[in-house]
Amino acid sequence: xxxxxxxxxxxxxxxxxxxxxxxxxxxxxxxxxxxxxxxxxxxxxxxxxxxxxxxxxxxxxxxxxxxxxxxxxxxxxxxxxxxxxxxxxxxxxxxxxxxxxxxxxxxxxxxxxxxxxxxxxxxxxxxxxxxxxxxxxxxxxxxxxxxxxxxxxxxxxxxxxxxxxxxxxxxxxxxxxxxxxxxxxxxxxxxxxxxxxxxxxxxxxxxxxxxxxxxxxxxxxxxxxxxxxxxxxxxxxxxxxxxxxxxxxxxxxxxxxxxxxxxxxxxxxxxxxxxxxxxxxxxxxxxxxxxxxxxxxxxxxxxxxxxxxxxxxxxxxxxxxxxxxxxxxxxxxxxxxxxxxxxxxxxxxxxxxxxxxxxxxxxxxxxxxxxxxxxxxxxxxxxxxxxxxxxxxxxxxxxxxxxxxxxxxxxxxxxxxxxxxxxxxxx
Ligand SMILES: [Zn+2]
Numbered sequence: 413x414x415x416x417x418x419x420x421x422x423x424x425x426x427x428x429x430x431x432x433x434x435x436x437x438x439x440x441x442x443x444x445x446x447x448x449x450x451x452x453x454x455x456x457x458x459x460x461x462x463x464x465x466x467x468x469x470x471x472x473x474x475x476x477x478x479x480x481x482x483x484x485x486x487x488x489x490x491x492x493x494x495x496x497x498x499x500x501x502x503x504x505x506x507x508x509x510x511x512x513x514x515x516x517x518x519x520x521x522x523x524x525x526x527x528x529x530x531x532x533x534x535x536x537x538x539x540x541x542x543x544x545x546x547x548x549x550x551x552x553x554x555x556x557x558x559x560x561x562x563x564x565x566x567x568x569x570x571x572x573x574x575x576x577x578x579x580x581x582x583x584x585x586x587x588x589x590x591x592x593x594x595x596x597x598x599x600x601x602x603x604x605x606x607x608x609x610x611x612x613x614x615x616x617x618x619x620x621x622x623x624x625x626x627x628x629x630x631x632x633x634x635x636x637x638x639x640x641x642x643x644x645x646x647x648x649x650x651x652x653x654x655x656x657x658x659x660x661x662x663x664x665x666x667x668x669x670x671x672x673x674x675x676x677x678x679x680x681x682x683x684x685x686x687x688x689x690x691x692x693x694x695x696x697x698x699x700x701x702x703x704x705x706x707x708x709x710x711x712x713x714x715x716x717x718x719x720x721x722x723x724x725x726x727x728x729x730x731x732x733x734x735x736x737x738x739x740x741x742x743x744x745x746x747x748x749x750x751x752x753x754x755x756x757x758x759x760x761x762x763x764x765x766x767x768x769x770x771x772x773x774x775x776x777x778x779x780x781x782x783x784x785x786x787x788x789x790x791x792x793x794x795x796x797x798x799x800x801x802x803x804x805x806x807x808x809x810x811x812x813x814x815x816x817x818x819x820x821x822x823x824x825x826x827x828x829x830x831x832x833x834x835x836x837x838x839x
Contacts, residue, residue, distance in 0.1 A: 438474075441466060445464065445474050448463050449484065455502075460501070478830060483826070483830055485503075487502050506526060506566070508526075508569045510524070510525050510570075510574070512576075512817075512818025514577075514621075515576070515594075516578060517593040518538055519538050519539055520536070521812070522559055523535075523818075525819045527823070536811075541595070545599065556608055570611050572614065573605055573609050573611060574614040574616065574819070574822055575601055575602075575605060575613075578591050578617075583616065586605070586615035587600050588615070592682045593646050593681050612832075614821045618642070620657050623640035624824075636654060637762065638765075639758060640813075641755065641767065642807075643751070643770075643773035646681075647688055647692055647693050649666045649667070651762065668688065670688070674690075677690055688754045691747075691750040691754075692751045697743055697744070698724045700746060704743065709739050711738075712732050726776060730779075733778075745783050746783075749787055751769075751784045752785065752787025756787055768807050770811075771813075774810060775810070788804070
């Protein structure tokens with residue numbers, strides 16, 4: 413799908429040693445088989461021939477090659493039809509493994525997944541943005557080592573490592589240029605990974621990866637234009653157009669959280685004022701609650717935090733909302749409204765057919781969605797919303813959307829260029 417990934421990060425260019433147009437056609441056909449099995453497996457060789465338009469002999473030969481790479485496996489027999497039952501093929505879950513990590517503003521999350529995108533191991537821990545950058549990076553390296561040990565035990569190849577960060581990432585060099593909420597600048601993240609791994613490496617913006625994760629493995633694969641919004645400490649976004657991340661001309665697009673919504677508004681960590689993020693992030697929600705309480709309103713959150721409102725977190729807020737706490741409900745209503753107001757503008761500007769809402773604030777979706785969808789319905793142009801207002805879905809992977817996106821980007825590379833496995837990556 414996105415060939416530029418391969419170009420930017422391939423560490424094994426020798427794997428493209430086949431030359432000439434025939435070889436190129438074979439590479440393309442191998443990818444076609446992989447894509448069909450990813451989307452439609454398990455299927456028989458005959459069905460693959462039917463679906464791809466390739467002749468049966470070619471399909472058998474391609475399948476044989478992929479079986480030798482360990483990327484496919486034969487599984488059971490088809491009971492459909494009246495003829496001889498056919499052997500079914502699917503992507504081999506143990507064909508290889510992926511490690512995907514996310515540096516958040518206040519957490520590190522890491523998973524190890526197999527080739528079926530099943531999470532085999534996960535770890536998430538809180539960090540403080542006030543911690544030294546090197547301390548956080550050292551902790552990340554320890555966790556990456558732990559994941560790599562697990563892959564070693566599995567004895568399968570490590571097919572890719574992805575790392576996401578909450579800021580602007582130069583994908584060519586794998587450098588995190590600027591993370592406003594961490595106040596990090598020019599961190600050479602790919603170099604860090606290269607000290608540990610000899611396999612395809614990806615460094616990406618977290619919301620971009622989350623958007624891809626929701627698209628690639630989710631029920632959204634039929635979407636023409638998926639808009640992903642991630643609300644946490646900050647507000648991030650990603651756009652997937654026809655299966656490919658749309659990053660904009662310079663590669664730093666989709667920073668929807670920094671659209672100016674109020675020129676006289678609160679200062680934002682990016683240096684601007686009144687960004688959308690200052691109205692609808694987790695910090696904005698907590699700020700509203702604290703302000704209401706300090707203005708004399710009573711809330712059960714005072715008791716739930718032991719009187720220390722610095723201890724506020726989203727699960728506590730959800731608990732207070734479920735208990736019907738008026739201060740919490742009104743703060744959530746306001747955040748939901750402003751989310752909807754921004755989204756209505758994005759619907760008008762981008763015309764998405766699917767909106768997916770993720771990030772830690774999506775835990776409070778039950779309380780945010782009514783106001784959010786009401787604003788979209790009211791404000792989006794009637795021609796764009798059609799008879800059906802743009803549908804907002806909650807991220808299928810929730811807080812794992814980003815790390816699943818990391819798995820997606822690694823998986824996508826192998827599906828598109830399966831022959832790189834021949835070069836023995838990650839063995
Ligand atoms: Zn901003």
